[in-house]
Amino acid sequence: MASSTGRTIALKEFDDAKTGVKGLVDSGMTSLPAIFHHPRAHLSMLAATSHLSIPTVDLSLPRPIAVDLIRSASRDWGVFQLINHGIPLSTIHNTISAIRSFHELSSAERSQFYTRSRDPGFSYNSNLDLFHSAAATWKDTLRVSFSPVRPDVDQIPEVCRAALVTWDECAKDVAREVMQMMCKGLGVDTKRLEAMTCLEGRTTVAHYYPPCPEPDRALGTVDHTDAGLLAFLIQNQIGGLQVKSETHKCWVDVKPIPGVLVVFVGELLQIISNNEYKSSCHRVMANSSDEPRVSVISFYNPGRKDESDFYGPLSELLSDQKPACYRNLNMVELNKVFRKEPIGNKVVLKYCKLP
């Protein structure tokens, strides 16, 4: 491992090039730079996957059956794969291929969009937490926040503009349905989450994981739980995503299946459901294939983000037997906690857990 000054210089040099990990691959790099080396102790634990698979929910099943499946998957796994959700396969393919096209623009074109600005709208960079994580991950990321503040769509690179806008609309319709079914599964009013503006804080994040020269020394995405309410993911055929089964105490591969939407319960939903639904810990291996891996994730959060807008365990779920496990928090706090730490596990839950 390089000295900390050497590491800071190397990180800055990498960031200043504004072409991400893809830029390193294009430059013909054949060994992994030290800033991407993950501790051996951590990597040695990576192989322990099982042959289980995450639950599947078929949205075309009769509603009460689908609600039951969503409830048990959200409770026991915090993740499930959704089929027959109504979004055409061609829309999913178009979205993934548009993202790939952006990341495969020439370095000169792509670098114009590279920024660490947190302003709403469009951004592209490598490793959101580059300067405070222990080791960088082998991927580049673009991000568009669609709501509550509508972006100036002209800021989105033309090559992926129409696809991203279409994807946000299609995914939102399914998210509305899933949120209603999750409410039903909790036994609260089906519009409860929507009334809390949970469809109004929407951000799309799209990762590009280039082939990694030394995948055994690197990671694509470190173990983490998503801090927000809910996330929907689509991916191409490369694979590498794994989720942790708390019940079986092992990592499980999320095998890519064409047309599937993977749904993740985030920490905020665990809080709001007072631990009825569990957030899922997941990670992505460094890409050991010859082709890039692409994933697109739509994050859903409350759109009301003022300091006076608090979110916490729903009062309908609380009783003397089931007291609140968490205190209420607002989105300003949630974002502060999330951004202060390197991307990781259950940081928001730990922050607001009641003794």
Ligand SMILES: O=C(O)CCC(=O)C(=O)O
């Ligand atoms: O790329 C993936 O498959 C997962 C990425 C992820 O978990 C995230 O961005 O929160």
Ligand SMILES: [Fe+2]
């Ligand atoms: Fe995630």
